[in-house]
Amino acid sequence: MRGTMNEFSGSAALFFLLLAGCASGPVPPSQESESTEGLDLTGQPLARVHVFAPDINPTNFTPAKPSTDDKDPLLAMAPEDGAAGAGAPQAADQKPAPRRRLMIYTARFELLVANVKESIQRFQKSVTDAGGYLQSLHGDTIVCRVPARTFDAVVASVPSFGVVVDESIQAEEVTRAHLDLTLRIETAEKARERLLKILERAQATEDVLKIEQEVRRLTEEIERMKGELKLLEERIAYSTVEVRFRSAAPEPKPMPLRRQSRFPWINAVGVEHALASF
């Protein structure tokens, strides 16, 4: 009888935990900004997401290391008062603090220059000096990554390398994507912790196997999401600058047409005739 009760309680706990643990989809806006209860599995309010609110210059963002640091990277940007982090309900009339925007910047230029090779070398050096690095160099097109904080300066310096004939700057907002990913990781980690605690108490072999399987699945999911988050933060931290250099020098004159020899037999020999006559 006791064994049956244990199995029942273990199975029930596993059922509810799986229901909670699988809720890793995008967070509704209401939960994302205000809720303190919707995703509560461990007793800690998930309203910590309010830490996105502070107005911080996106170019000063430094990517966190979620895989090695227990602290949420975005918590580091939270205001010091911790009002939101404490999970205290906010007054209905209190205006939410402006959310910090996370942006991925990409700039593309096309320049007319006197010397393509030399200009590419000069530009590459300026990028290196700004803390960036070369991503690719193909023909007359160079793609560099520069720290987001120096993006504006690098972009502003591009016209000094030649005449800008084309220019485009794209800014992609990834705040929502970053928030969703962070919350999904957090939720999955908490679910895994709960599963591990249940696993310690589980006695039925079937339950142990089920829990272990779920722990394994959650672990893989967490690692995958952490990888995505790391990639996203790297794209936020380093902006892309692509410059195509075109020579402003006039096109080389075509080779003059072959002059015919005054000796007919000489005009009849050569590779071109051998290729045409066989």
Added chain:
Amino acid sequence: MHLRPSERPAVSRRRFAPRLALAASLALTAAGCLTMETPPEFLVIDDDTSEVRAVTPDDARLWAREFDDPLRGSLAFWSETLKTDLTDNRGYTLIQQREVKTKSGRPGVELDCEVTAQGAARGYLVTLFIVEGWMSNTIQVVEFTAPKNAFDSRVEAVRSAIATIRP
């Protein structure tokens, strides 16, 4: 003393006939029948009296021809003229120039060149021989071209074949 008109043709005909026969003979000798023992890997696709053409599966082409030379230019003159035209006028790169001889002892000049044709680098070996004739000379031209790899692997066999050219 003048010969009577009726006697002139008889004398002239008697003197001219042997000369005509000799001239024809010499002319035929000069032009001759061009022959060459092509390397075994080459497929001969044309082998008439004035030219030999042969190919290989890897696009090597061997072509021996004769051209009439009423100017009677020397071997040095024609080889220099051809070299200048190839290098200065057609963009060929001369790798080396050397003197060669056929098995029968006839001297020739070989020009070893490289050129880009149809978007690919090709080797080009051209060898000249002069066959002196009574009324005009004959220039024998043997050309060998192939993509660079095939050229390098076959050029020695072609040189051996060129040495067998006759007359």
